[in-house]
Amino acid sequence: MSPTVKNTMLFAIVALLIALVGFMQSWNSALVIVNMGLISAIMALGVNLQWGFAGLFNVGIMGFVALGGLAAVLVGMPATPGAFEAGGWTILGAFGFAVVAIFAVVFVRARMAPGLARKLVVLGMLVAGFFVYRALFDPGVESVEAINPASTGYLGGLGFDEGLWVTLAWPVGGLFAAAAAWVIGKTALGLRSDYLAIATLGIAEIIIAVLKNEDWLSRGVKNVIGMPRPTPFEIELQNDPAFVERAAGLGFTAVEASTLYVKLLYAGLFLIVLLILLWMAQRALNSPWGRMMRAIRDNEVAAEAMGKDVTARHLQIFVLGSAICGIAGAMMTTLDGQLTPGTYQPLRFTFLVWVMVIVGGSGNNFGAVLGGFLIWFLWVQVEPMGLWLMELITSGMADGSPLKAHLIESAAHMRLFTMGLVLLLVLRFSPRGLIPER
Amino acid sequence: MDFLNAFIALSNFVIIPAVAYGSQLALGALGVTLIYGILRFSNFAHGDTMAFGAMVTVLMTWFFQAQGVSLGPLPTALLALPFGILGCMLLVLVTDRAVYRFYRAQKAKPVIFVIVSLGVTFILNGIVRFIIGPDDQRFLDGERFIISARTFREMTGLREGLAFKTTQGITIVTAVVVVALLFWFLNRTRTGKSMRAYSDNEDLALLSGINPERVVMVTWLIVAALATTAGVLYGLDKSFKPFTYFQLLLPIFASAIVGGLGNPLGAIAGGFVIAFSEVTVTYAWKKVVTYIVPEEVAPSGLLQLLSTDYKFAVSFLILLIVLLFKPTGLFKGKAV
Secondary structure, eight states, X not given: OOHHHHHHHHHHHHHHHHHHHHHHTOHHHHHHHHHHHHHHHHHHHHHHIIIIITOOOOOOXXXXXXXXXXHHHHHHSOBOTTHIIIIIHHXXXXXXXXXXXXXXXXXXXXXXXXXHHHHHHHHHHHHHHHHHHHHXXXXXXXXXXTSSTTTOOSOBOOOOOSGGGGGGHHHHHHHHHHHHHHHXXXXXXXXXXXXXXXXXXXXXXXXXHHHHHXXXXXXXXXXXXXXXXXXXXXXXXXXXXXXXXXXXXXXOOHHHHHHHHHHHHHHHHHHHHHXXXXXXXXXXXXXXXXHHHHHHHHOHHHHHHTTOOHXXXXXXXXXXXXXXXXXXXXXXXXXXXXXXXXXXXXXXXIIHHHHXXXXXXXTOHHHHHHHHHHHHHHHHHHHHHHHHHHHHHHTTSOTTOHHHHHHHHHGGGHHHHHHHXXXXXXXXXXXXXXXXXX | OOHHHHHHHHIIIIIHHHHHHHHHHHHHHHHHHHHHHHHOSOOTTHHHHHHHHHHHHHHHHXXXXXXXXXXXXXXXXXXXXXXXXXXXXXXXXXXXIIIIHHHHHHTOOHHHHHHHHHHHHHHHHHHHHHHHXXXXXXXXXXXXXXXXXXXXXHHHOOSSOOOEEHHHHHHHHHHHHHHHHHHXXXXXXXXXXXXXXXXXXXXXXXXXXXXXXXXXXXXXXXXXXXXHHHHHHHHHXXXXXXXXXXXXXXXXXXXXXXXXXTOHHXXXXXXXXXXXXXXXHHSBTHHHHHHHSOGGGOOSSXXXXXXXXXXXXXXXXXXXXXXXXXXXXXXXXXXX
16 A cells, blocks of 8 residues: 555545544534644644654643734734723833843843852842833733723734634734744753753743733733634524525525534635645755754754754744744634633643644654644544443443442543553554654 | 841741742652653653652542541641552552653653653543542641641730641651651662662663663652652642642752752752742732831832742743753753
8 A cells, every 4th residue: 555545544534533423423513623623733733843853842832822822812802992091001111121121131241241240230130120120010000900800901902803804813823922932942942852841841831821810911811702703603694694595405504504604614714724834844844944954853963063053943943833833823712712821731732732743643744734633533532432431331330339420520531541542652653653754 | 127027927928838848849859850860851740640649648548537547636648658659659660661661672862751751641640630530639637737826926925927837847857858868878878879870870880780670660669759758748738639730840840950950969959949939939028028127118019029820930930040051950960
């Protein structure tokens, strides 16, 4: 069997699995899996760029995804009236001051001779700078958060909420993630590989902490809901006589047809993004740049001896891969229609994507896409399967026994266990994944 | 101006909690650093190993409580701790046999080990949640305070109270005992010396006839004991919740790296550096400052540098600073 046939069959199997959900459960659930599968595939592409191409170990995907979500808020939501006048400019001014202060510290540090005096001056400048910054920043935050805290209490966004303009948030999400990745990469790349892992783990937690606590930015744990969407609302379609008539012609009720139609529109948009990114990733993989990346991955010393700037190339691909994760994060928030910082869990957003890449086949873009769909399907379907399994196991037990109740209640946690097992088994017995690198 | 009350307030809210938290971090970081020194990878499953050991202890504590066994004023968990350690030892030996040994034989790259440890994290997380559930569990019993704030105030007649929780006392005492035992073991016993030799230079150690599999096994056993102790102490002091142990990974790694990965002494120092920074930066200094400065300049704000939710950011910032300026850590750990 040639590789092409095999790969096509693998994709066909995953499509069949999702279609089965459509036949056995409902087409709405199947499309929900497809939509999140598309987003997962994009995340997996980004991680594959970092790990498969360059061997960089990034466990901060959750943070980059969340930054994408923030972009969706800042681009899509309308500006809160009066928020900028009340405190927005003060907050921005405080940020401006912070940037100037940091540059001043760097400048002084570069100018002074090393020694105790320099250490004290730098430390003093940092401490003083921090207090001035807080003195500028806090009143601004207070006045912004005081504006109608029950429904707004934050700055709001740029208000691009008309039709396809909403998708402008996606590239912006990529930019946000890229900026964060640049800062992390600058510090941790070039050190030993584990340090990058720990640094990214940390930045992800901090980004989530910021999103949870900075209410002036995105309402924190009060969540931003009712985000603009690029598709029409179901209720509008249901009130549109022409749409209802066409749906009836196809044999659907208005409710069913409208929900399916909206999900299909999303799927179409996501598919376009995925195809563009996949095309770009394929071009990159087969270009001299991609060959150089793999050469660096396989032997850093040799590549460096050939005059390649390993750290700079690593930084480049780290920023690119994180940007892709940011794009996916913005798309996910647009799809959900809300930003809920409390729901970002590292196991769900970081490690699941890793399982996707490794199971699909690291170093192969099609493998990453396949892994994204397959693992997302499993993630969704393992829960009902686990429940079914538990009911089977406990069917012999007496009703009302505490063990039976506990087992059935805990079935939901089977999915973590299953994902870990899948990851370990693939790493051990088929480390190159389903679609290996060529 | 009232320095005595200021000092009492400072001890009550900063020094005692930070020492207790620092001891817990130090025990956790010792485990990470030992694995790094001997097996040469960053073990991301360490937090969940702690959770597993603590879970076994919690279950045994409940069992003892149901049987009516107790230690009087001390928490029953101390009696259950040895069983938790045994359970955790069994777990790490099984994971090593089933998972890590294969990659050791292959001489896989460290990053592969890290990914594998992620898979183990997943599985442990699933097992712990499956057995005990994702919620908060209480297993603390016995006397709550060694000195409560009220008794202290009555004893000294000061305005500020000084509360010293039993769990804090136990944490500090246990940590000192465990660390003393560990260093005695590493410096005085044959096995401990062979471990240090293996950590310093693998090839040389092999040449002098040290059995690597035995060194690895002993390391895992020690790490299991350390992880369980740290997990139980943290659970007693705060509360047992599986997910918090995963989040402890960041401060634990930060402690180990700040001290210098692979250096046990550094891990302890790092644990206290991280704990004191976290507590001082997120503490509202208003009370202490009000006692020290004259009344006219008493602060009106809370004087809190960062809100408590940013304590992760503190360990992270310290980590970044150390990585930028002194990548081998304060105590010269392994080379980058």
